[in-house]
Amino acid sequence: MLLGAHMSIAGGVYNAVLDGKKATCDTIQIFTKSSNQWRAKPLTDEEVERFFAEQKNTGVTVSCAHDSYLINLGSPDEELYKKSFEAFTVELERCDILKVPNLVMHPGSHVGSGEEVGLKRIANAFNMLFEKLPDNKTTVCLETTAGQGSNLGYKFEQLAEIIEMVEDKERIGICLDTCHIFAAGYPIQKEEEYKATMKEFDRILGLVRLRVIHFNDSKKGLGSKVDRHTHIGQGELGLEPFRHIMNDKRLQKIPKILETPKGDELLEDIENLKVLRSLVKK
Ligand SMILES: [Zn+2]
Ligand SMILES: [Zn+2]
Incomplete structure (x- = not known):
């Protein structure tokens, strides 16, 4: 079972691994840089070495990174599109340096330009990106979204449409x-x-494409289009969906990551992981 949580990289990327261990994670998700800034301080060799060493010491793996919230590859604004493309390129490069296998990203928002236009711009960005970084080994993972505002990716069909337009689908x-x-x-x-x-x-996207599951309960109801995370079993979802996933043999090897609120002591993560582990049928 690969169960874990998103961990902060404050003070160095390796700190996320140490916190993951403290919170009883098997695996974690990180930001490769500060998520609310465009700029990224280059990673030092020392920091990267220690990042690998702590994973070996603790047995905690880093199965994915999450991109910055500022990035919008669906933006109709040329300047923001270009800035997003450059920032996303850097994120993918950082994942490669850190040997993080998956970079999870919110596909983007069309900001009034229309869904079809937005989806095309996103796919176009990936085509340019993969051409620019031919040897990069990190998989770009499109995240299913709640559909807030003009966010794209709230229907499986929209994600499939993006993939359809990308040349290097692998x-x-x-x-x-x-x-x-x-x-x-x-x-x-x-x-x-x-x-x-x-x-x-499975029919629209294919279970083979599923690389990461984000485990969050929802503060808002079915079809609310509002993205508010809460603790496992304490929101509108309740425990049942998590029980189904934890016991779904097809999903056994997929990393499952919490993105729920927490304090410095990580007690909430420890509790959520305990709850999740208790759902596995013996
Ligand atoms: Zn998520
Ligand atoms: Zn969310």
Whole structure:
């Protein structure tokens, strides 16, 4: 089982690994740089070496990174599009240096330009990106979104459309976020609902493309289009969806990452992971 949480890289990327160990994670997600700034301080060799060493020491792996919230590859504004493209390129390069296998990203927002235009711009960015970085080994994982505002990716079909337009499809994966798909209108609580939603996912995107699962309960209801995370079992989702996923043999090897609120002591992560582990049928 690969279960864990998003961890802060404050003070150095290796700190995320140490915190992951403290919080009983098998694996973690990180930002490769500060998520609310465009600029990134270059990684030093020392920092990178220690990042690898701490993973070896602790046994905690880093299965994915998450891109900065400032990046919008769907932007109709040329300047922001270019800035986003450059920043995303740097993120992908940093993942490669850190040997992080997956970079999870929110596909982008069309900001009034229309969904089709937005999806095309996103796919176009990937085509340029993969040409620019031919040897990069990190998989770009499109995250399913809640559909807030003009955010794209709240329907499996939209993600499939992006992939359809990307030439090097092997370099694209998917991150499924439990809170987001529920808020976007996919029911997963009753077993039949869960099965039907996953069947839909498999038909449209393919389970083989699923690389990461984000484990978040949702503060808002089915189809609310509002993205608010809360602790496992304490939101509108309740425990059932997590029980289905934890016992779904097809998803056993997929890293499952919490993105729920927490304090410095990480007690909330420890508790959420305990709850999740208790759902596995013996
Ligand atoms: Zn997420
Ligand atoms: Zn979210």
